[in-house]
Amino acid sequence: MQELTLKQTLNSLSGFIPETVLIATVIVCLFLDLILRKKSVIVAVAGIVGLLVSGYFAYLQFGMREVIFTGMAVVDPFAVFFKILFVVSTIFVIIFTISSKEIQESTHHNEHVYLMVAMALGAFLMASASNMIMMYLSLETVSISSYILSGYTKRIKRSSEAAMKYVIYGAASSGIMIYGMSLIYGFTGSMNIYEISAILAKSAVTGNPVIVMSIIMILAGFGYKISSVPFHFWTPDVYEGAPVPVTAFLAVTSSAAGFAVMIRFFAVTFLQNNILLNGKLQIIPGINWTEIIVVLSVASMIIGNFTAVWQQSVKRMLAYSSIAQGGYIMLGMTMATQQGLTAMLVYLMGYLFMTLGAFYVVILVANKVDSDELVDMRGFGYKSPVIAVFMAVFMFSLAGIPSTVGFVGKFYLFSALIESNMVWLALVAVLNSVVSLFFYIKVLKYMFLMKPEEELTPKYQYGIGNYAVLLLLALPVMFFGLYFAPLVKIAEYSAILIGLK
């Protein structure tokens, strides 16, 4: 490893501006909160401005391909893509917190803003880390912020319970992960994933069970972040117990960050760099990690979807749905092709809008009825038709009905699968999406088709801001559903990992 000279550090800092801005934002928000205890909006606005600035600098990085801090992190289109994704989702979630009753009524006013920005910072690092230590640290940054956030309304028992469960699961799986990493370090003598890859490709590790075992161990850490089966047990409880904006944050930002680090880790470490066969990167022989991913993906889809069918709480249902959605996204990794990677990015962009939208509706409903049970949503389509129609858009999109962005993502994933001759996997996935349709339309069933016992008056009133946020989320869902060329272009452009052909 090279010595870290001052000059290199300074050079690297120029590739580290977005993260630096976020660090500054965290500090500013912290002090703003201390000074202006009661005025919540200002701190949130400061957080949003900081994120926007950071997003702008990240945007400027598009096209850059640099290794910074002597191989600790990289700047490439793939990382930049995720950074912008995190900025967008974090901004939405901070806006959510403004309209969420449970957050606004909690005793500590604005701590969530800088915790969320800190989590975004961790997510940024997850997307760009190229060293196992860095991966682990950034993952922990995200985790620790999310432990606190999920127990945010600490006076409410189930929130504290959720946070507790989350910590225990988190500690266990990150422990397993770092043990797996240490095994790989023992084998290769390096923490840098590019160096590991080169060493693995040269040495005869074919079929060495320890490597496969360490992959599974490392997957425990990543799988926990993306809530993939069998590392998903925390998800329903935490999603149910945490305040809804935090849940949305976990479902989108944290899980996307998990995907970012997981994709980079596997694509860089276990593919033979620079060796193309039929235009495809080859897996390092003897390490059949794609098969492990297939198993996890199928298990996530099936368990996620079938369990979601029985849920009575919307939050729990969305938790299982996000397990299943994670399974779909993972399909993109199973063939280790460029098309697969592109499809994953397309899907993630759609997933961002539709999942955030669904959670926002849950917040708005909970503000009025103080419940997230399906039965309490009865007749919501009559009491507040506009919001219910938005919910319909998000639900149809999650189910993958055409003319929504969810369909586009599925279309791309299935195309990539069929192209790699994995038709059976595509069939498993589409049949799963039929199952998923059942519980997605169940929400609509309660909202539109079932009537509550009491009278349908009075109508719920919502502010214009709420509608505006929903519109901001729903428009991309519908627009990109019908005209998805820009979406795909972005994904194709971003599906470039530094060091891979």
Place this chain on the structure above:
Amino acid sequence: MANILSILIFLPILFSIPILFFKKDNVKLIKGYALGISLITFVLSVALYFSFNAGSGEYQFVQKMPWVKIINSYYYLGVDGISLLLILLTTLIFPISIIASFNPIKIRIKEYYFLLLLLEGALIGVFTSLDLVLFYVFWEFILIPMYFLIGIWGGEERIYATVKFFLYTMFGSVLLLIGIIWTGLLVQPFAGVFTLDIVQIATFTTYIPLDKQIILFCLFTLGFLIKVPLFPFHTWLPDAHVQAPTAGSVILAALLLKMGTYGLIRFSLGLFPVAFIKLTPVIAVLAVIGIIYGALLSIVQKDMKKLVAYSSVSHMGFIVIGIFALTNESMQGSVIQMINHGLSTGALFLFVGMIYERRHTKLIAEFGGLRKVMPVFAALFLVVSLSSIGLPGLNGFIGEFLILLGAFNSVNLGTGWYTIVSATAVIFSAVYLLWLYQRVMLGPIEKEENKVLKDITKAELATIIPLLIFIVWIGVYPNTFLRVSEMSVKKVLLNLDNTKIQMMKSIETKPKEPEKN
């Protein structure tokens, strides 16, 4: 005229949006507006009929614009004679359904007419799309308005029915999606690019290894057969029909089921002729079972709407036999029978709806002797029943006759037995419909409530008369309509003369090496 198809699709869709901004209490405006839009669409489609060149079987009024360049998908529309007839049926049925909803629909009126117009546009989209992804988008989109139409305005068990309908059809559709993507990818080496244009794909599909062709055929066809619905995929139909509001049942029977048979002709046969011929025995057997089974179940139904619903299963089986017979006559018969079934079953559902409006029950046992209090109603009901049975001089006869004629000597079916067994269903249809007529209309009036029933009203006549005009018109002079589809049917069958069918039947299902061209 160049983009008349786009106008037909998007006129109802775009002009449905203002309805949402109308005042809720202004019921007359909402109804009148919806009717107006659907009538304009109808007039436009009639204009389309007159400017259609029946002498050519090619796609006409073609409109092709790049849509999503990355997957080489086009906004590609066009009609031939077969789709033209279905469009005419669609635009005719919708104003009728709207009038038929004036009285029964009393809640959430705005949303109801909004969804109806949305459905109309999407249906026309299905019948005109020549790009597979575009087709799929419209095909799936239909489910959304239909889900709410049944689920909000339906009967007691509407929620169960609509969920079953949605899931069942979605199951078929997702397989169709896999089929579409896979076809595009398999054709790619031959076509040079990934393409979804069915005209282009059709020229290359024969190069795909036969075993793959058969799988693709199954992926496509299963979705269509569920929609038809063919035995044993029909179980969603009675529930959906019985629970749907009258207009929903009419649209479901008259139009949505036709999406299935249209898909069989356009995609299953058009793209995979060899597999189509290979798998004919399986589907023909199912169709014959469906014909008999549907008819027998119709006989024993206690609920009028269910009776008509099961008769649909039987009649649609007939159409499938006609398609799979692969002769000129039978295919023509099937096309015209699609229209006939839309007209007469649509009318039957309207009648059942009228009775239900008056008595709030559809049970046959509740009625009897209605002819005495509702003479005009009874007479019209008889005419429509006879049309459905296939009495010469009315439309049903033309279709059934052509199908039986063509199917009897069909090389593709191979034996006349399918035809002979199916023909018995004509007798069964006489049994269930005439017996229904007897039990409901004839005899003494036993129930007090039935003595005061009003005869058919003017608004109700307005829904039935247009259908009756076409029922008689097709029965007496079918050529107006047959001539439109003649060349298109010929073109569909162009490459499939008897010797070729024989040859395709004898191809081994072993994979052969694809020839590069």
